Amino acid sequence: MSDFSKPYTAKEHEDRIYERWMESGYFTPENLPDAKNRKPFTMILPPPNATGTLHIGHAVMLAIQDTLIRFWRMRGRKTLWLPGADHAAIATQEKVEKELYKKEKKTRHDLGREEFLHRVDAFVEESRSTIKTQIRKMGCSLDWTREAFTMDAQRSLAVRTAFVRMYDAGLIYRGHRIVNWDPKLQTTVSDDEIEWMEEKTPFYYLKYGPFTIGTARPETKFGDKYVVMHPDDERYKQYKHGQTIDLEWIGGPITATVIKDRAIDPEFGTGVMTITPWHDTADFDIAERHKLNKEQIIDLQGKLLPIAGAFAGEHVTKARPKIVEKLKEKGLIEKVDENYIHRIAIDSRGGGTIEPQILEQWFISVSAKLWSVSSNEETTLKEMMQRVVENGQITILPKRFEKIYFHWINNLRDWCISRQLWYGHRIPVWYCVACGKNAKNEQDLQKCTRPIVSIEDLTACPHCGGAIRQDPDTLDTWFSSGLWTFSTLGYPEKTNDLEQYHPTDVLETGYDILFFWVARMILMTGFLLGDIPFHTVYLHGLVRDAQGRKMSKSLGNIIDPLTMSEKYGADATRLSLLIGNAPGNDLKMSEDKIRGYRNFANKIWNASRFVITNTEEFSPATTEKINLTLRDKKILADVERLSKEITKDIENFRLYLAAEKTYHYFWHTFADNIIEEAKPRLKGTDTADKTSAERMLYETLITLLKLLHPFMPFVTEAVWEKVPNNKDSLLMVEKWPV
RNA sequence: GGGUCCAUAGCUCAGCGGCAGAGCGUUCGAUUCACAUUCGAAAGGCCGAUGGUUCAAAUCCAUCUGGACCCACCA
Numbered sequence: 001m002s003d004f005s006k007p008y009t010a011k012e013h014e015d016r017i018y019e020r021w022m023e024s025g026y027f028t029p030e031n032l033p034d035a036k037n038r039k040p041f042t043m044i045l046p047p048p049n050a051t052g053t054l055h056i057g058h059a060v061m062l063a064i065q066d067t068l069i070r071f072w073r074m075r076g077r078k079t080l081w082l083p084g085a086d087h088a089a090i091a092t093q094e095k096v097e098k099e100l101y102k103k104e105k106k107t108r109h110d111l112g113r114e115e116f117l118h119r120v121d122a123f124v125e126e127s128r129s130t131i132k133t134q135i136r137k138m139g140c141s142l143d144w145t146r147e148a149f150t151m152d153a154q155r156s157l158a159v160r161t162a163f164v165r166m167y168d169a170g171l172i173y174r175g176h177r178i179v180n181w182d183p184k185l186q187t188t189v190s191d192d193e194i195e196w197m198e199e200k201t202p203f204y205y206l207k208y209g210p211f212t213i214g215t216a217r218p219e220t221k222f223g224d225k226y227v228v229m230h231p232d233d234e235r236y237k238q239y240k241h242g243q244t245i246d247l248e249w250i251g252g253p254i255t256a257t258v259i260k261d262r263a264i265d266p267e268f269g270t271g272v273m274t275i276t277p278w279h280d281t282a283d284f285d286i287a288e289r290h291k292l293n294k295e296q297i298i299d300l301q302g303k304l305l306p307i308a309g310a311f312a313g314e315h316v317t318k319a320r321p322k323i324v325e326k327l328k329e330k331g332l333i334e335k336v337d338e339n340y341i342h343r344i345a346i347d348s349r350g351g352g353t354i355e356p357q358i359l360e361q362w363f364i365s366v367s368a369k370l371w372s373v374s375s376n377e378e379t380t381l382k383e384m385m386q387r388v389v390e391n392g393q394i395t396i397l398p399k400r401f402e403k404i405y406f407h408w409i410n411n412l413r414d415w416c417i418s419r420q421l422w423y424g425h426r427i428p429v430w431y432c433v434a435c436g437k438n439a440k441n442e443q444d445l446q447k448c449t450r451p452i453v454s455i456e457d458l459t460a461c462p463h464c465g466g467a468i469r470q471d472p473d474t475l476d477t478w479f480s481s482g483l484w485t486f487s488t489l490g491y492p493e494k495t496n497d498l499e500q501y502h503p504t505d506v507l508e509t510g511y512d513i514l515f516f517w518v519a520r521m522i523l524m525t526g527f528l529l530g531d532i533p534f535h536t537v538y539l540h541g542l543v544r545d546a547q548g549r550k551m552s553k554s555l556g557n558i559i560d561p562l563t564m565s566e567k568y569g570a571d572a573t574r575l576s577l578l579i580g581n582a583p584g585n586d587l588k589m590s591e592d593k594i595r596g597y598r599n600f601a602n603k604i605w606n607a608s609r610f611v612i613t614n615t616e617e618f619s620p621a622t623t624e625k626i627n628l629t630l631r632d633k634k635i636l637a638d639v640e641r642l643s644k645e646i647t648k649d650i651e652n653f654r655l656y657l658a659a660e661k662t663y664h665y666f667w668h669t670f671a672d673n674i675i676e677e678a679k680p681r682l683k684g685t686d687t688a689d690k691t692s693a694e695r696m697l698y699e700t701l702i703t704l705l706k707l708l709h710p711f712m713p714f715v716t717e718a719v720w721e722k723v724p725n726n727k728d729s730l731l732m733v734e735k736w737p738v
Numbered sequence: 739g740g741g742u743c744c745a746u747a748g749c750u751c752a753g754c755g756g757c758a759g760a761g762c763g764u765u766c767g768a769u770u771c772a773c774a775u776u777c778g779a780a781a782g783g784c785c786g787a788u789g790g791u792u793c794a795a796a797u798c799c800a801u802c803u804g805g806a807c808c809c810a811c812c813a
Contacts, residue, residue, distance in 0.1 A: 007775060196811085203813095214813060228813090265812065273813040282811075343811075400742065404808070407741060411809070511808095546749085548806090568775095579761085580751060584743090586806090588750060596762070599775040610772035657752080664760075675772080 004612075004722060008605035010569025010598075013718040018136055020717075026733050027143045029078040033733060038078035042504040043069060044485050045081060045142060046517070047150065049088035050124045051095050054134035056543045056551060056589065057510065059561035060581065063574040064540060064655060065508050066140045070710035071650050073141070074736040080501050081141060082488050084148035085128050089424035089477045090193075090349045094185065096120045096423075113422050120423045124151075134562055139570050139713045141732070146497075148488040150480045151425070158487035159480050160428045160455045162528055167453045171368055171381065171527070172417070174451065176360050178277075178284040179416055180345065183302040184352025187420040188361060190476065192516055195348040203340030204324070205270070207332045209247030209256060214269035216342045218327060219320045222250055222308050223295040224274035228286060231260040233271050250327060251309045261286050279356050294358060302355055316355075362418040362427060362473070366523075372530070384526045385409055385519060394522065396537045397653055398584040401514060408515050415520075417476045424474030430458045434466020481517055482524035485533040504534045511539040511584055538653050539584050543577070546590035559589055568598035571712035575600065578659045578711060600663060601715045604708065607671040608701060608719040614682050615698040616724060629689060632696035635674060639703050643737045646707050659711050666704050674700065703737045 005012070025031035032038060043065055048058055065081065073079040093108075096119055100106050108116045128149070135142065148155060166172045179188040201216045211227055227245070229236045239245075241260040246253060256274075263286055264273065277287035277294040287294055299305055304319055306312045311319045327333050345354035364381070372379040379387075386409050388394050389402055396402045418427060429451045436448030444463040451471075452462065461468045480487070485504050489497040503525075507518065518537055525533035544550060545557040552558070564573045575597040581587045628636070642665055649658035674697070681693040702723070709716040709731050720731035 004772085007773080191810095216813080263812095268812060275813080280813080282813075404742060407809070411740095515809095582751085585751095590750095590762095592762070593750085595775080599773095602775045603773070606773035606776090608772085613772080660752085660760080671773085672777080676777095679771080 004605065004609040008569075008602045008715060008718075010571065010601065010714060011566070014137070014139070014565075014570055014714045017714050017717050018139065020730065021141065021732060022144075024730055024732075026073075026730070027081075027141050028145050029080045029143065032073070032078060035078055038076055040080065040501050041069070041072040041077035042080045042501040043082070043506050043508065044488055044504055045083045046507075046509045046513075047084040047086040047148075047481070047484065048131055048135075049091055050085040050128050050131075050149070051088055051092045052127065052131065054131055054138075054561060056559050056561050056577075058135075059138060059573065060540055060543055060577045060587065061508060061510065062135060062138045062140050063577040064538070064581075066138070066574075066713070067578065067655055067659075067710040068506060068508065068650070069141055070713060070732065071736070073732070074706065074709065074734060075738075076735070079141075080143055080146070082146050082148065083132075083135065083140075083142040083144060084484070084488060085131065085150070086477065086481060087124065087149070087151040087424065089419065089421050089474060090185070090187065090189075092120060092124065093421050093423040094349065096123050099123070108422060116422055137562060137565055137570060138574065141713075146488070150477075150484075150487075154490070155480060155483070155487045156425060157455070158483050158491045159425045159475065161492040162479075162483055162524065163428050163475070164453050164455050165528060166364065169370055169527070171365050171370065172362060173365060174360060174362050176358055177363070177414075177416065178281055178356050178358050179361055180347075180354045181300065181357040181359065182347040182352040183300060183355055185347065185349075185421075186300065188359065188416060188418065189347045189349070189354065190416060190478075193348050194345045194354060196343045197346055199342050199344050201340055201342040202324075203337040203342070204327070205334040205336070206327065207334055208249070208272075208274060209245050211272045212270045212334055213272055213274050215274075216340060217320075219304065219308075219311075219316050219323050220276045220279050220297055221274065222304075223278070223297050224249070224276060225254055225256050226259050226275050226287075226292055227256050227272060228259045228261050228264055228275055229272045230262060230264040230266045233264075233266045235266075235271065248330070248332075250323070250330070250332070251307075257292075259286070259290055259292070261289065278358050281356055284356075284358070296358070298355055298357075300357065361416050362429075364415040364417055364523075366412050366414055370527070381523050381527060382409060382412055385412075385522050388522060388526065388532050393532050394535065394537060396514075396518075397539065398582075401511060401537075401539055401584060405514060405519065408519065415476075417479050418471075418473040419476055420472075421474050424477065425480055427471040427473050427475060428455065429453050429471040430461075430468040431471070432461040432464065432466055432468050434461055434464055434468070436461070436464045436466065438466055439464040478516055478520050482520035483528070485521060485525060486529060491528075502529075503532050506536045506538055507534040508538045508540070511541060514539065536653075540581065541584055541586040543587050543589050546588055546592075548586070548588055559591065559594075564591070564594050568594050569601055569714065571601050571715050572597035575659060575663070575711055578655050579663065580660075581656050583653060600667065601712060603667055603671060604705075604712070604715050604719065607666070607675060608705070608722065610675060611697045611701045612719075612722055612724075615694045626691045626695040627688065628695060629692045632692050635696055636699060639700050640737075643703060643707060647736070647738050650710070655711075662704070662707050662711065666708065670700060670704060705731060706734055706737050709734075 029035060045065065046061060069079050069081040097108055180194060182189050203214060203216050204218055205212050205214050208227060215221060239258045241258060243258045245256050247256055263282065264271065275283035275286055277283045277292065278296045279298060295307060296305060297307055298316055303313055303315050304311050311323060347354060366382040367380045369378050369380060372384060386406065389396060389405060396405060431451060432448040436445040439445035439448060447463040448461060458468055486498060486502055489495060489502055491498060521533040525531055549555060549557060561573055572594050576594040646658045646662055678693045678697055681689055684690055705716045705719055717731045720726055
């Protein structure tokens with residue numbers, strides 16, 4: 001058995017070993033030895049976007065999850081780790097549109113909806129297979145027979161079913177709301193997808209009748225006919241709420257109405273402002289409170305409407321200087337603050353500047369009353385989301401994120417779920433355009449005027465048989481992601497999988513999508529199944545470079561996990577992502593660190609070779625009969641203590657400690673001390689002492705290989721093959737040493 | 739404005755009431771040995787500051803300083 005080649009070269013083993021695992025079928029829980037008597041352990045892989053390639057953020061999640069799943073598999077659980085991909089509507093559509101424009105100078109409108117979606121599907125097909133190959137390179141023991149995609153037939157059925165059920169329960173409604181509109185991508189964007197940028201802009205103090213108002217956006221001021229101040233502001237006490245004032249404004253004389261509202265900060269500027277409810281969230285709220293008129297100033301392309309008079313049709317950014325010029329001419333500018341810092345909202349996915357607009361959108365109400373199946377009382381989605389974490393049904397690790405979660409829930413508003421994209425789940429709502437002309441009775445006629453919600457595709461109005469059209473919008477990506485723990489298991493059918501594997505045990509993901517995704521899964525599962533989606537949420541941090549900066553293409557500091565795995569092996573890459581990675585904390589990563597763990601893989605290889613070549617005549621059956629010296633017994637007891645400690649650490653998600661302890665013990669205790677001390681004994685003439693040493697070394701190595709396997713599956717499996725007694729067995733399904 | 743967290747060796751961090759620790763890096767030395775992807779050794783710390791609780795504080799409490807992040811968003 002001395003065919004160990006001299007340094008360990010990961011490349012020679014990894015693909016081959018992955019193939020062996022695949023052939024064994026053990027990634028599928030039902031194929032595990034004695035599967036019937038195993039208790040299930042489930043994790044669903046957070047689906048990577050179907051557009052991308054694997055990056056270091058994926059690698060860290062894969063390393064943690066594969067470690068957990070391998071640990072629980074060896075501990076005798078019926079482990080299911082289910083893979084999939086997310087269609088990532090906005091990101092994917094944007095990518096394909098860019099490609100299309102670059103290659104053919106066409107927009108999606110040139111192709112039409114159907115043809116465009118064909119292109120997207122082709123693109124997604126290709127990326128999905130790329131990322132799948134890359135996930136395998138990392139050694140992930142995922143059940144590929146259950147692979148899912150958020151846009152496949154089964155998941156689409158789940159999405160429509162969920163929509164219809166929520167609609168029927170009165171949770172989904174349509175309404176005019178102010179939303180974040182991205183004029184570049186021509187869609188709404190959720191609050192969570194916005195990034196704020198600071199920009200130095202002139203701040204204008206404008207004369208508004210007897211008042212002075214401040215604004216950084218004079219181009220939105222055309223329609224302003226309400227002037228708002230704090231009710232307790234002494235300076236303006238002579239003006240009464242509702243009082244009208246005639247004054248000269250940009251486009252000529254207007255009549256303004258005084259509004260008193262507590263949202264105004266008397267300290268800011270002059271303590272008086274005018275409002276633009278159509279294009280500002282705060283102004284919209286004020287207008288709603290006092291039932292004021294709202295007027296649109298800017299269209300969906302970002303151009304000024306006829307209300308702007310001479311400036312109509314001009315893009316806001318181009319019109320602004322001209323408008324300032326006109327204000328100057330009219331003597332309406334009192335002063336300009338040149339050093340004002342203005343914050344502008346950017347769509348973090350596509351980069352367009354957000355222009356708030358009032359639009360008709362679909363919403364999920366988080367505060368509508370509904371009947372809770374599980375607690376048998378009236379509740380709201382918001383209360384339900386809070387309760388399951390509060391009462392410990394769901395644990396979020398690290399604990400401090402529970403506080404952050406509660407804080408978020410407290411400020412939660414209704415969730416806007418419609419997007420004006422083409423790629424995604426089309427909203428399963430139809431409108432009768434035949435105006436109910438064939439309706440048989442008054443009841444049906446009335447139904448024709450309302451939205452028709454259906455799980456099945458409709459081709460004609462079910463009430464009058466007339467023509468219909470489907471809502472053009474698609475659903476927010478997170479709507480389908482929210483169903484992920486159970487849509488992957490067969491929902492809406494009551495499948496065996498759903499029965500057996502849900503709720504899942506652990507959801508492992510980055511803290512950056514706690515609100516986007518984790519919270520929404522809790523919401524969806526709570527309503528649709530009356531259950532929780534998972535027992536434990538484990539949140540990892542961001543991977544940063546050695547200087548602690550975010551990795552980005554422009555900084556050129558990206559560490560590509562695939563290049564690293566190619567160079568140093570997947571095991572080394574994985575270990576570098578686990579050690580020093582405490583939950584919820586960001587992790588600093590450098591190539592040097594990975595190189596260090598490559599050396600460790602080689603250490604395992606070499607020390608194992610030494611032990612294996614010196615214990616060749618052993619078989620587990622005979623080792624039992626060999627008497628151990630006191631010292632060797634003590635060593636084995638130490639290893640047992642270590643095993644217990646490691647087990648506890650992994651059970652409590654302290655992978656960073658478990659990995660480091662095992663690493664340290666293997667290298668600096670086992671290799672540096674135990675093996676060194678055993679060398680003379682192996683060459684000695686005292687047979688009893690010699691065999692005791694052999695047994696001790698053999699058993700220690702076997703235990704350490706098992707302890708290391710979840711962290712470094714390839715090298716440990718490669719060594720396992722070299723142990724004479726193991727022949728065709730796989731370390732992957734060996735019993736955990738406790 | 740509201741919230742969360744961090745500060746310990748040059749760097750990355752562990753320790754979270756009982757003698758200040760690890761990895762990497764640095765310096766010096768070794769090398770027919772399973773392994774130069776190696777081994778041995780050394781240097782390196784007022785545990786951010788101040789005050790308090792305690793027999794005892796890096797650890798608990800308060801305040802401050804510096805930093806990171808999240809949420810809200812100010813016309």
